[in-house]
Amino acid sequence: MAAAAARVAFITGGAQGIGRATANKLASRGISIVLADQNAERGHAAAKDVASQFGVKTKFVKVDVTQEQQVKDGIGEALKLTGRLDYAANCAGICESVWEGEEDVTVELYDKTLAINTKGLWLCQKHQALQMRKQDPVSISTTPAPRHAIPGQRGSIANICSISGLHAAGLAAYTASKYAAVGVTKTGAKFYGPDGVRINGLCPGWTMTEMIIGSMGKEGTPGTKENNESPVAQKISLRRMGQPEEQANVLSFLLSDESSYMHGALLVTDGGFHDIR
Known part of the structure; x- marks a missing residue:
């Protein structure tokens, strides 16, 4: 990705997990970062750490993504x-x-999951x-330079769409929300592609983030016996769960000029879980 100092990225869920790792990755390439999250304590700490490590402009904004005005205000902060x-x-x-199981999912949890995801x-x-x-287009930078x-x-x-948006292996609320996320991504690509705005989706598999730890307990926690011996990991071709930084690397690629002809696409990053049996 071009490391133009004038470029800025807006990252939701930026206080932890894949969002936090993506902030580090993009900042390492000289891109200014706006972290949006509901957790103000973690968000401010993350923004301070990114600025300290990489020397880029960094800001935290508290945003509930289910609230339209908060989303608009957060983007406004990025523009500043x-x-x-x-x-x-x-x-x-x-x-x-x-x-x-599905019987354990309440209406309240289902509604909250679809509201956020x-x-x-x-x-x-x-x-x-x-x-x-609304913005002027920025030229695409590739090396070597293209012939035209x-x-x-x-x-x-x-x-972030998830492999749960590609197959149903459980998770009644999450899976429904991620199938819908795939639709949101692809319809967005249809609407905004003609304007020079690219939209793509990443479908991570089992990745050891705070969300997975909360969902799986020790089996989703790095370094534990339960994680090392996880039956879930044994179903993954690489025989391990992923790290947030591995997902951030691919998110960075999708955003970058290196993927300039990718649009409306889904990239699966799951260690071979979805396609290899």
Whole structure:
């Protein structure tokens, strides 16, 4: 990704997990960062740490992605850094316990899951894309240089969709929300692609984030005996769960000029869980 100092990324769920790892990855390439999250304590600490490590402009904004005005205000804070919004990584999400059956999922939990994972994703994508299409296009940088000029783009969005948006292996609320997230991503690509705004989705598999630890307990916790011997890990071709940094690497690629002809696509990053049996 081009390390232009004037570029800025807006990351939801940025206080922890894949969002936090993505903040580090993009900041390491000289991109200014706006972290959006509901956890103000973790968010402020994360923003301070990113700024200290990488020397880029960094800001935390408290945002509930289910609230449209908060989403719009958060994007407005990003504009104060450079006057535009170049990249958006939508990583905010929740998940019920892996061990629960459908009978254990309450209406309240179901509604909350879809509100954050689907409605919240849609609100963020919508207002990010609406801002991006107002902006002047920025030229695409590739090495070696292409034989013919590549048209510039106005912005790039990457959504966390999950392999649970590709197959149903349980998780009644989460799976429904992620199938819908795939639809949000692809319809967004249809609406905003003609304006030079790229939108793609990442479908992570089992990744050891705070959300998975909360959902799986010790089996999802790095370094534990339960994680090392996890039956879930044994179903993954690489025989291990992933790390947030591995997902952040691919999110960074999806946002970057290196993926300039990828649009409306889904990338699966699951160690071979979905396609290899």
